[in-house]
Amino acid sequence: MYGQLKNIEIFKSLSNEALERLAAVSKRVEHQKGTILIYADKTEPYFYILESGIARAYSDGESQQITFWFGQSGAVLFSFNSYINNSPGYENIELLENCSLIQIRLTDLFLLYEQHLEIANWGRKIAEHELIATERRLIDRAFKGAAERYQDFLDQSPELIKRVALKHIASYLGVTQVTLSRIRAAHK
Amino acid sequence: MYGQLKNIEIFKSLSNEALERLAAVSKRVEHQKGTILIYADKTEPYFYILESGIARAYSDGESQQITFWFGQSGAVLFSFNSYINNSPGYENIELLENCSLIQIRLTDLFLLYEQHLEIANWGRKIAEHELIATERRLIDRAFKGAAERYQDFLDQSPELIKRVALKHIASYLGVTQVTLSRIRAAHK
DNA sequence: GACAGCATTTTACAAATGTTAAAAAATGAT
DNA sequence: ATCATTTTTTAACATTTGTAAAATGCTGTC
Numbered sequence: 001m002y003g004q005l006k007n008i009e010i011f012k013s014l015s016n017e018a019l020e021r022l023a024a025v026s027k028r029v030e031h032q033k034g035t036i037l038i039y040a041d042k043t044e045p046y047f048y049i050l051e052s053g054i055a056r057a058y059s060d061g062e063s064q065q066i067t068f069w070f071g072q073s074g075a076v077l078f079s080f081n082s083y084i085n086n087s088p089g090y091e092n093i094e095l096l097e098n099c100s101l102i103q104i105r106l107t108d109l110f111l112l113y114e115q116h117l118e119i120a121n122w123g124r125k126i127a128e129h130e131l132i133a134t135e136r137r138l139i140d141r142a143f144k145g146a147a148e149r150y151q152d153f154l155d156q157s158p159e160l161i162k163r164v165a166l167k168h169i170a171s172y173l174g175v176t177q178v179t180l181s182r183i184r185a186a187h188k
Numbered sequence: 189m190y191g192q193l194k195n196i197e198i199f200k201s202l203s204n205e206a207l208e209r210l211a212a213v214s215k216r217v218e219h220q221k222g223t224i225l226i227y228a229d230k231t232e233p234y235f236y237i238l239e240s241g242i243a244r245a246y247s248d249g250e251s252q253q254i255t256f257w258f259g260q261s262g263a264v265l266f267s268f269n270s271y272i273n274n275s276p277g278y279e280n281i282e283l284l285e286n287c288s289l290i291q292i293r294l295t296d297l298f299l300l301y302e303q304h305l306e307i308a309n310w311g312r313k314i315a316e317h318e319l320i321a322t323e324r325r326l327i328d329r330a331f332k333g334a335a336e337r338y339q340d341f342l343d344q345s346p347e348l349i350k351r352v353a354l355k356h357i358a359s360y361l362g363v364t365q366v367t368l369s370r371i372r373a374a375h376k
Numbered sequence: 377g378a379c380a381g382c383a384t385t386t387t388a389c390a391a392a393t394g395t396t397a398a399a400a401a402a403t404g405a406t
Numbered sequence: 407a408t409c410a411t412t413t414t415t416t417a418a419c420a421t422t423t424g425t426a427a428a429a430t431g432c433t434g435t436c
């Protein structure tokens with residue numbers, strides 16, 4: 001595993017020694033498009049890093065399904081509530097393409113956090129990185145209209161537009177699919 | 189300082205030894221109501237923990253000011269971008285009452301993260317805690333109407349309703365003050 | 377290539393929220 | 407207490423977005 005982790009962006013800041021410790025508890029897994037990797041109502045025992053493919057996190061409402069996260073190659077992928085509170089959460093994670101993932105058991109990861117300073121700080125930075133991205137989105141919702149959020153999405157994630165169904169992008173942007181269609185129509 | 193930190197919730201999980209290391213770089217400061225503790229366009233060199241009083245974080249837009257965070261006693265208070273990326277951010281933090289705060293210089297805190305396993309994991313948990321709260325809010329925006337978000341706020345932060353201007357709560361909930369007034373009127 | 381099953385767009389109408397301005401209520405200072 | 411200032415509510419109207427349903431477009435399979 002060591003040689004494989006080395007090439008993944010998120011591991012690049014780590015020393016060889018830390019990387020070896022992580023490699024020892026990592027396993028590569030492959031799953032098909034359409035797989036629900038994580039279920040909202042179960043405590044998920046694994047932490048994943050996406051090597052290839054794309055995924056989305058969503059919550060089920062009464063009538064709709066809301067996508068609130070997309071992950072591409074290099075993304076970390078875990079159930080927030082399982083990871084942080086060791087309890088079931090509110091997110092499902094679905095693979096939108098065939099995916100290759102690095103899988104680490106949470107109990108192994110937590111043990112490393114308690115043993116290894118460098119890995120503990122690596123884990124801290126993962127949480128901080130997700131935090132700032134999430135806060136950024138919350139603020140954008142307040143300051144930017146739906147059309148501008150769509151344009152930003154186009155600029156920042158051109159890959160995703162091609163590969164993800166628009167209905168998922170609509171809910172990610174916080175509008176209905178009808179509104180997104182209107183925005184796209186006005187755009188041309 | 190050691191004896192003072194001991195009584196603050198966020199420090200309670202720490203060993204005496206870790207607490208002493210933190211106490212050695214902590215300082216208590218007091219500031220008056222109305223003080224802007226953190227400015228959006230400056231890299232903020234300190235990290236704070238609120239001992240008493242309340243504060244809000246807000247961003248300035250062209251015509252409005254959007255409050256996106258409230259902190260009460262026990263809250264950690266820092267500029268996300270300064271803390272995480274060492275660069276100016278988008279948040280101002282204003283004290284809404286006279287406040288007593290624990291102040292720690294970021295350079296001191298980062299040094300402890302690199303030296304002390306327990307403190308590094310403590311920092312990780314701080315980020316994770318903020319992360320899950322922020323994600324929760326983003327999802328609530330999608331699934332709940334403004335009236336329900338107001339009711340949740342009443343239930344979860346009854347203190348804040350009494351002590352914070354409604355215009356700030358309106359923008360925190362993602363509506364205009366007019367809409368919040370309508371919700372409150374319908375409520376009775 | 378025709379068909380079935382989805383995804384996307386369009387249309388018409390409804391509901392929610394925003395905008396502006398004025399009135400009422402609350403707050404603070406003298 | 408009174409006055410000035412600020413906050414909150416109310417009103418009227420405009421705009422945005424949502425809902426439901428039909429029309430169109432796309433994809434994969436036989």
